[in-house]
Amino acid sequence: MKKFDAVVIGAGMSGIACALRLQSFGLNVALIEKHRVLGGLNSFFQRVKKSPTGQRLGIRQFDVGLHALTNFAKKGSRNRPLMKILRQLRIPYDSLLLKEQNYSLIHLDNRKIKFDNNIETFIKEVESFFPDQLEGFNKLVEVVKNSTLDTSDTLYVSSREKIKEFISDETLQEMIFLPVFYYGSSWEDDIDFKQFCIMFQALYLEGFSRPYGGIRTLFNILKEKMQSLNIVRMMGVAVQKIEQKLDHHILELSNGEVISTKKVFSSIGYPETQRVLGKKVNKESVGKLGFVEVQIFYNDLLEKKLPTICFYNKTKKFVYRNPDTLIDTDSAIICSPEGYDEFEGKEGILRVTFLANYKLWKELDSKQYDEKKEYVEKIARDLICEVYPEHNRKECFIDTFTPLTVEKYTSHMNGAIYGATKKFLNGDIGIKDLFLIGTDQGYLGITGSILSGISMANMNGFPTRHNP
Amino acid sequence: MTMTDVKNVIINIIKDIAPDEDVSTLDENVSLREQIDLDSMDFLDIVMELRKRHKIEVPQEDYPKLATLKSCVDYLFPKFSVS
Numbered sequence: 001m002k003k004f005d006a007v008v009i010g011a012g013m014s015g016i017a018c019a020l021r022l023q024s025f026g027l028n029v030a031l032i033e034k035h036r037v038l039g040g041l042n043s044f045f046q047r048v049k050k051s052p053t054g055q056r057l058g059i060r061q062f063d064v065g066l067h068a069l070t071n072f073a074k075k076g077s078r079n080r081p082l083m084k085i086l087r088q089l090r091i092p093y094d095s096l097l098l099k100e101q102n103y104s105l106i107h108l109d110n111r112k113i114k115f116d117n118n119i120e121t122f123i124k125e126v127e128s129f130f131p132d133q134l135e136g137f138n139k140l141v142e143v144v145k146n147s148t149l150d151t152s153d154t155l156y157v158s159s160r161e162k163i164k165e166f167i168s169d170e171t172l173q174e175m176i177f178l179p180v181f182y183y184g185s186s187w188e189d190d191i192d193f194k195q196f197c198i199m200f201q202a203l204y205l206e207g208f209s210r211p212y213g214g215i216r217t218l219f220n221i222l223k224e225k226m227q228s229l230n231i232v233r234m235m236g237v238a239v240q241k242i243e244q245k246l247d248h249h250i251l252e253l254s255n256g257e258v259i260s261t262k263k264v265f266s267s268i269g270y271p272e273t274q275r276v277l278g279k280k281v282n283k284e285s286v287g288k289l290g291f292v293e294v295q296i297f298y299n300d301l302l303e304k305k306l307p308t309i310c311f312y313n314k315t316k317k318f319v320y321r322n323p324d325t326l327i328d329t330d331s332a333i334i335c336s337p338e339g340y341d342e343f344e345g346k347e348g349i350l351r352v353t354f355l356a357n358y359k360l361w362k363e364l365d366s367k368q369y370d371e372k373k374e375y376v377e378k379i380a381r382d383l384i385c386e387v388y389p390e391h392n393r394k395e396c397f398i399d400t401f402t403p404l405t406v407e408k409y410t411s412h413m414n415g416a417i418y419g420a421t422k423k424f425l426n427g428d429i430g431i432k433d434l435f436l437i438g439t440d441q442g443y444l445g446i447t448g449s450i451l452s453g454i455s456m457a458n459m460n461g462f463p464t465r466h467n468p
Numbered sequence: 469m470t471m472t473d474v475k476n477v478i479i480n481i482i483k484d485i486a487p488d489e490d491v492s493t494l495d496e497n498v499s500l501r502e503q504i505d506l507d508s509m510d511f512l513d514i515v516m517e518l519r520k521r522h523k524i525e526v527p528q529e530d531y532p533k534l535a536t537l538k539s540c541v542d543y544l545f546p547k548f549s550v551s
Contacts, residue, residue, distance in 0.1 A: 024513065026520045075488070078505045087510060092487040458509055 002259045004030045004232070007251060007459055009239050010267035012040020013409075013446055016096055016222045016368050016436035017453030018265050020089050022461045023229045030253075030259070031231055034238040038219050040267065041439060042409055042446050047399045052401035059395045064409075066215040066308055067335040067351065068208035070183065071201075072100060080206065081447060089453045095221055097212035099340040101308035104208065106175045107387060108313040113175055117207030124164035130172045140166040144205065147197035147431055154425070157193035174318045179203050181320040182333055182353075184444050186287055186418035195400045200217035202447065208308060210340045218446075239268075244431060265456060267438035269412050269419055270429060277431065281338040286323045287416025288401030292356040299399035301338060304390075306350075307338030312387055326361060326372055327354040329379055335386060347395055352380035358403040358414040365444055373400045380461050418444055429455045435460045469548045471541055478540050478547075481517045485510060496537035524548070 006017045006416040011033035019031040037043075042065030044289055064207045073080040098212045103116040113129065115122040119141060140163070159177070167173050177191075184199035185191040191199070211217040225235065230418045238254040242264060257432050266273045313331040320331075333353040337343060354376070364372060377398055384391055403415030412419070423442040427435035435441075437456045438449055469477075472533050482504070488547075489504045500506050511531055518524045524547050526534070533543040 024517055083505070084507070084509075086488070088513075089485055090485060090487055094488075420471075462512065 001419075002030075002257070002262040003054075004028050004259065004331055006030075006263040006265060007249075007259065007261040008034060008265045008267070008437075008460045009273075010034075010040055010438065011038045012267055012438065013042050013449040014441070014453035014456075015040065015267040016226065017089060017450045018224070018267070018437050018457045019231050019453075020225055021454050022088075022265075023231050025457075025461060025463055027461065027463065029231055030261070031226070031238055032234045032253070034236070034254075034411060035409070035430065038223060039064070039215075040287055040449075041406070041412070042215055042449065043409070044215050044219070045409075047397075050399060058397055060297055060399070061216075062399060063173070063215045063337070064293075064401070066210070066218075066446055067183075067333065067348045068101060069098070069447060070203055070206065072209040080450065081202070082206070085447065085450050085454065087404070089222075089225065089450075091221055091225070094406045097217055099211040099212055101208040102305045102339045102437055103211070103307055104179075104309040104311070106178050106306040106311045108171065108175050108178060108318065109316045109404070111171060111175065114307075115204055115207075116302075117209075119205050130169055133167055133169050133172050135165040136168070138199075141205070144197045144200045153341035154194060159191045159193045159196040160189070160337055163194075167403075171316060173311070174316065176200075177320075178313055178318050178331075179309075181318070181437070182311060184185060184448075185320065185425075186416075186439075187320065188288060189349055189419050198443075203304070210337065212342055213344050214337065217409075225464065228430060230424045239276055241278065242273075242387055242434070244277070244434070247433075249434065254408045255437075262433060263461060264434040265427075265437050265453075265461070266434065267436075267453070269438070270422070270424065270436060270440040271413055271420070272411055273429065273436065277434075280283075281413075284467045285420045285422065285457055286413045287421075288363070288414070289320075289413045289418055290322070290356045290358040290361075290406070291353055291417055292327050292361075292376055292400065292402050293351055293353045294377050294398065295349060295351045296377075296380065296384075296395055297392035299349070299396050300393050301335060301343070301348050302336070302393075304392070308335045308336060310334040310387060312383070314449075320463060323355055323357050325357065327356045327379070329354070331355070332380075333385055335385065347396065350384060354379075356403050358407075358416070361404050362401050368374070368403075369402075373402070377445070389425070412439070427460055432465075469545075471545055474548050475537065475541050475544050476539065477518075477522065478514070478544070481514055481521070485513045485517070496541075499535050500537065502537070509527075518544070521544055522548070 003026035006029050008015045009029045019029050022029045046061050048059045072081045073082040105112050106113045113125045154384045180199045241252040243250040248260050249264050271285045274281050277338050335351040337349050405416030419439040424436045425442045437453050441452045443452045484492050515526045534540050
């Protein structure tokens with residue numbers, strides 16, 4: 001039987017980061033991934049479009065996740081999350097080829113606020129459009145700047161309540177929440193204030209960038225790192241069962257192998273981990289928020305840059321919850337990978353993301369499923385016309401993923417990208433030497449997931465004693 | 469191993485854990501934390517690399533002795549001579 005010091009389940013961002021850290025501690029590490037390629041909730045794929053007669057009409061590369069890398073920091077900045085991540089994984093800053101965002105837009109009920117990687121832009125917008133809120137907004141910025149993350153503080157504080165101490169205008173409250181919820185909340189219609197501060201900093205104080213080449217650039221860097229460190233990678237292998245022994249775990253794998261490890265770091269989610277442990281899965285622990293994303297390719301690149309990301313809400317009140325229809329047509333994110341300093345593609349792309357109801361998608365038969373995808377694609381096109389009336393490029397390729405696609409490729413139940421509301425900030429789910437990493441541990445987004453893998457490895461994987 | 473060798477050992481480790489930093493300009497009398505933004509986790513990484521590469525143990529109570537490049541050399545030199 002193969003024996004390891006640590007096994008990491010899932011080769012997404014958090015799993016890879018965790019494995020790299022554990023390996024740097026001198027441990028004997030295996031990284032196990034169900035699929036044959038790296039990637040989890042942040043990933044990539046390609047699609048071939050065929051004519052009804054089977055003729056290949058075209059092939060396109062897609063990114064999943066990575067609308068933007070949050071927490072932008074310029075080279076040489078100090079004490080910033082992005083820098084800590086790079087340092088911990090020993091990745092040189094320049095290898096990421098980060099390109100800064102043009103600007104982003106919060107578009108709610110025909111009110112618009114611009115922001116970019118300099119908070120002054122946001123402050124000026126508040127001054128112009130909500131002058132009586134400026135003082136409170138500046139105070140909020142100061143509170144966020146001075147906030148620190150204390151993982152032992154688990155008291156939930158509603159941000160919807162807390163924000164009233166700073167912002168009295170409800171429209172501005174909604175506008176601030178729109179990107180924060182979309183990029184960082186697994187709660188419906190609210191977020192814990194500590195998490196709010198982290199997201200406010202990540203989105204508004206630090207801002208967005210994108211690696212030239214998209215998510216593949218990041219995965220290629222991580223892949224090279226893993227190869228150079230000789231991390232054992234088992235690809236196309238699923239963990240089917242974890243059996244807890246006195247001082248180790250026995251893992252049964254889908255290829256028939258049985259391995260032994262002292263520690264397990266699982267990125268597959270809390271309920272999914274319970275399942276392989278043979279425990280009962282509590283329905284409450286499965287996340288509620290699913291998403292549909294339509295990606296449209298265009299023949300031409302944009303002449304005049306659109307906002308990098310537009311956070312859109314049709315009405316005055318932003319509703320962030322599992323919709324009771326296939327998708328929530330009232331709000332969306334429109335993301336333009338071209339909206340950065342440089343873009344590698346020869347064709348244009350827009351990505352439109354909606355909140356979606358997993359159960360309703362699941363009930364469709366395959367014919368209905370295809371029809372509904374087309375229906376969603378039409379809504380996405382209409383929305384682009386509404387938000388960007390001047391946009392009139394010729395479409396050449398389209399693809400759409402649903403919560404079912406996410407579930408199939410990531411194993412996360414219900415395709416719930418952000419997991420359940422309950423997080424396990426120290427990774428401990430009550431099983432000795434087994435730790436949660438990734439979306440159900442606590443941090444969301446790309447930066448969050450990498451940070452999750454790193455911090456859990458540091459907290460729970462660092463060898464305290466050396467036995468020569 | 470000479471004092472200079474020990475210094476190079478440490479510089480090489482810092483180079484690896486902080487690939488973006490210019491180690492050639494390090495002032496050996498000024499705290500590393502101040503010069504290259506090393507946090508406590510980064511110091512653990514230095515300790516770990518010393519263990520992995522040179523089988524040298526630094527107990528936790530001695531971490532403050534790694535504050536500057538010079539204090540690192542003073543502290544580690546005797547350990548290298550033994551091994």
